[in-house]
Amino acid sequence: MNEKARVVFDISLLVFFGLLAVIALEYNAKARAMPFIFGSGGFILVLMQTAYDLSPRVRNRLRFLEEKGASWAQGPAGTEESMEDQAGEQEGEEQGSWARILRIFTWLVAFLIALNYLGYLIAVPFLVFGMLVVEGRRKLVSAAVASVVMLLFMYALFELVLGSTF
């Protein structure tokens, strides 16, 4: 799952940079210069990264892609895996799968819909309660208390202090 997600992320970046460069061509010379440079440069960087991630043969030839930032590098280039890579992989294994992350983001999308159509007084307790009970498997009573506390805090901040309304 992690490998698949990595490739999906690489391809998403490729599409982003590709679109950045192609759409830039529609603008006048000054407006397109920087985005075109960032788009085409980024596209090349991600293309090589994708090839590196997908193929072990390419990986052996592109060892320089592993080179660490100068401030952190302690030994010759390419001898160790990047720290963020290592940390990320470990966290990925320990903390939960992408399926769980996507489920949490589904809650956030539900929050957005509730916020837009029902207002924050409903959206905030809905999010806190739903996440705690369904995803966090906490007790109903403690989740309800947390939701009410959050609701009161938000109400005090937005209505009474800031005078904002949705």
Place this chain on the structure above:
Amino acid sequence: MWGVGLTAFAEFITWPTPLYLVLGTTIGMLFGILPGLGGPQVLALLIPVSQSMSSTQAVALFAGAMGAIAFSGSISAILINTPGTTQSAATMFDGYQLTRQGKAGMALGAAATSSFLGALFGAIVLTLILPVGRSVVLAFSYPEYFMLAVMGLAVIAVVSQGSVWKGVTAAFFGLGIAAIGYDPVTGAARYSFEIAYLWSGIRLVPALIGMFAIAEAVEVFLEKGTIAKEPTKDPLRGVLSGVKAVFQNFGLFIRSSLIGTFIGIIPGVGGAVANFIAYIQCVATSKDRESFGKGNIRGVIAPEAANDAKDGGALVPTLIFGIPGSLEMAVLLGALIVHGIQPGPRLMLDNPGIALVLIYALVISNLITSIMGIVAAKYLIRVTTVPTEYVGALVISVALMGAYATHGQFNDVIVAVIFGLIGIAMKRFGFSRVAFLIALMLGGLAERTFWQTMMSSGGAGFFTRPISIFLLVITVVILILPYVQRLRMERQATGE
């Protein structure tokens, strides 16, 4: 000058001015801790409250709130890896790691001390510079701004904590996102797809909230147990060791404060840049670089000194020219004008006392905030022992509402959610979010000032002004120095 200073001080300590200062500080702390809310919001909130006050009392109220923001933002950065404001973003890299090691008290103690002393440093520089500040501000033009942005972007290669390749990719990603919206030179709407919200580009605050606050809160939510993986045995002792660490690293503190003050003076650059550049210089000049991002106390001291010292610097253009360098300063300017104080070249001639009251209040506010932070550290640390599900869910909801509160736009909340997902992916796959953030912050500045320099003086404009050349040399040194040191280490190792 001494006479004016003493009169201003007498006014400053006359009751109930100190009460308004404490009130402003307390409200500022609350706003600083909450992600998305910060200086502009709290100052805007306080303007109507201050209507019936004298100008001295109002200035104390405003400065109290302003002074409290920076350190308060760092409290949430240290404890829950969610910066209250953008200017505390760099503090969380090492501050949060210390919290996970059960050393939250040490991080808070160091941040509080560094913040207060940084603010004091900035205020002293401001007091000294006010009479001659005009020439300092005027020394900066487009080429200098551009070189400053280049310096920030170039160091991505140095600070990329994983693969440099991925760090540079993340920076390109940030630059690409920064290109969304009106082109700063020709006014062409880029990548807006006829969506009105995108005309002004992706805003920094919701992107930052998503990239760090939401991404981290989701990761925290998925963890088992509590944030602190090791128990905090003696919080107070930890706080004192943090205080001591600032004095043990006094050279670093002075360098970082200088950077903060210097960057603060330049209009439009801001506290987030000061925070990052101070962190970068701290890493680049340290021997144990591999310990940064893993809980090095120096990684807390440097950004904290800079983001509070920058307040003194930022007041230079605001007070001397009446030109606000940031949104926060713009609201402050408006608040001062409401009270009949006209910042500008004549301020020091017509109303020098008010400028001094502002400086005193800023310093005292920082002192109060730091003391409150240290005293409350014992209780604040308890948040790290709350089950992660509660911390995660509550931080996510506060962060999402904070994204809304920044500009009152629903689209900002959508941006925060999108960048939350991107932030998790970047973290897990080793793309530096720091590099992304630096590029997003500096991309617009670099592009705008590049074209402004090209149009006003051509390509030679970058290399004919002394400050511009100085900044270029500093950039080259920052880039080369770690490689030279690494080469030397390799040679030494081979020799052995």
